[in-house]
Amino acid sequence: MAKKIIECSSRPMKVLIVEDSMTFSGILKRCIKSSLNVESLVFGDYASAEEFLNNNECEFFAALLDINLPDAPNGEIVDLVVSKNIPSIVFTGELSDDLRDIMWAKRIVDYVPKENFGNIEHVINLVDRLRKNINTKVLVVDDSSTSRNLCRALLDVCNFQVIEAVNGQEGLDLINSDNEIRLVIADHYMPIMDGLTLVKEIRRKFSKSALPIIGLSGVGGATTSAYFLKAGANDYIHKPFLVEEFYCRVSHNIENSEYISTIKEMSEIDYLTGICNRRSFFKFGEKLFSQQQRSGATMVAAMIDIDEFKNCNDTYGHIVGDEVIKDVADLLASRFRKGDVVSRYGGDEFCLLCADMKPEEIKHVFDSVKDDIDNKIIKVGEHEIFVTVSIGVCSTMMPSLDEMVLVADKMLYDAKDSGRNQVSYSD
Numbered sequence: 001m002a003k004k005i006i007e008c009s010s011r012p013m014k015v016l017i018v019e020d021s022m023t024f025s026g027i028l029k030r031c032i033k034s035s036l037n038v039e040s041l042v043f044g045d046y047a048s049a050e051e052f053l054n055n056n057e058c059e060f061f062a063a064l065l066d067i068n069l070p071d072a073p074n075g076e077i078v079d080l081v082v083s084k085n086i087p088s089i090v091f092t093g094e095l096s097d098d099l100r101d102i103m104w105a106k107r108i109v110d111y112v113p114k115e116n117f118g119n120i121e122h123v124i125n126l127v128d129r130l131r132k133n134i135n136t137k138v139l140v141v142d143d144s145s146t147s148r149n150l151c152r153a154l155l156d157v158c159n160f161q162v163i164e165a166v167n168g169q170e171g172l173d174l175i176n177s178d179n180e181i182r183l184v185i186a187d188h189y190m191p192i193m194d195g196l197t198l199v200k201e202i203r204r205k206f207s208k209s210a211l212p213i214i215g216l217s218g219v220g221g222a223t224t225s226a227y228f229l230k231a232g233a234n235d236y237i238h239k240p241f242l243v244e245e246f247y248c249r250v251s252h253n254i255e256n257s258e259y260i261s262t263i264k265e266m267s268e269i270d271y272l273t274g275i276c277n278r279r280s281f282f283k284f285g286e287k288l289f290s291q292q293q294r295s296g297a298t299m300v301a302a303m304i305d306i307d308e309f310k311n312c313n314d315t316y317g318h319i320v321g322d323e324v325i326k327d328v329a330d331l332l333a334s335r336f337r338k339g340d341v342v343s344r345y346g347g348d349e350f351c352l353l354c355a356d357m358k359p360e361e362i363k364h365v366f367d368s369v370k371d372d373i374d375n376k377i378i379k380v381g382e383h384e385i386f387v388t389v390s391i392g393v394c395s396t397m398m399p400s401l402d403e404m405v406l407v408a409d410k411m412l413y414d415a416k417d418s419g420r421n422q423v424s425y426s427d
């Protein structure tokens with residue numbers, strides 16, 4: 001099944017709902033809107049859905065379908081919607097093995113018991129997953145065109161972007177040239193470079209959470225599974241496999257990777273400002289310091305504090321105070337280079353590290369930052385707020401990062417003691 005849905009329309013994509021119960025379809029529509037901010041188009045029967053799909057451009061990235069409609073009681077709506085290359089989630093009141101096999105043969109995304117309203121959260125998660133998959137690349141590495149085509153067809157159903165390679169070396173080259181690949185599915189026996197070797201090579205550069213790998217093979221059974229897992233694969237599927245198992249394992253590994261990435265980001269990014277927090281300041285700062293020290297290059301450390309910030313909180317409240325901190329953080333992030341470290345050190349205090357700043361530029365840079373903040377109008381609701389900052393700068397390399405931060409902190413206090421709204425530089 002060729003994935004063409006993304007190219008069908010330049011309009012915002014929606015969810016198609018075909019359901020004869022107005023109550024149930026209304027709940028689905030409201031939940032999708034409130035949870036995902038996605039619009040849905042609802043039809044109550046097969047005929048109206050067919051007329052719309054046959055006479056309008058495709059604009060749906062997912063469909064929620066009642067298998068038993070008044071004018072199509074035998075799942076005809078599934079065949080229609082799937083034929084339009086729209087990923088489909090099916091509602092059913094029956095969970096027999098025979099019906100399950102029939103539905104999976106139609107290449108659906110999943111089936112959900114209709115009578116259980118508690119499954120709506122699961123449906124919302126499935127729709128969200130389909131939306132995320134549009135920008136998710138999966139690499140399939142297999143020398144068998146039949147196996148690759150099967151994996152591609154299944155992944156296409158779920159909106160994934162699929163890339164193919166015919167051996168491990170080709171797969172490794174693709175991984176090294178494309179940093180947007182989020183999952184690798186690799187066969188075992190291949191020419192030039194086999195699957196186990198590919199897994200080991202990937203693990204030299206990427207952790208299990210950074211790039212999950214699913215091993216795939218039709219020979220070897222449990223032994224091959226053990227080999228893949230010991231080599232560094234996250235999971236293993238034995239061929240031939242159930243479509244349902246394939247989807248579960250793919251989704252599980254991608255979602256695990258996303259969860260870990262989110263947790264890592266939350267641990268390193270300040271929740272209020274979106275810049276580095278104190279923990280990540282030292283994590284990235286130590287690396288930058290060591291790099292500069294080894295190469296004999298220079299680095300500047302600066303501490304920046306908003307003057308009399310307590311008065312701002314006392315006068316306008318902490319919500320306004322938070323907006324002031326965010327505005328100052330935004331200005332600092334925009335003024336310094338991508339390779340510099342800009343962090344919220346705590347409260348209304350910021351700490352910066354700047355590599356390779358020319359000595360003659362240091363005073364100009366930090367004086368201008370101070371002046372920019374002094375001249376900035378921070379608008380919060382009906383309030384127009386002016387703040388100033390004091391800055392302490394350690395402009396020479398010290399034996400350690402901690403010592404540079406201590407010197408910058410001492411300079412900050414000198415700036416405060418000298419009347420605030422100024423910059424104090426170390427000798």
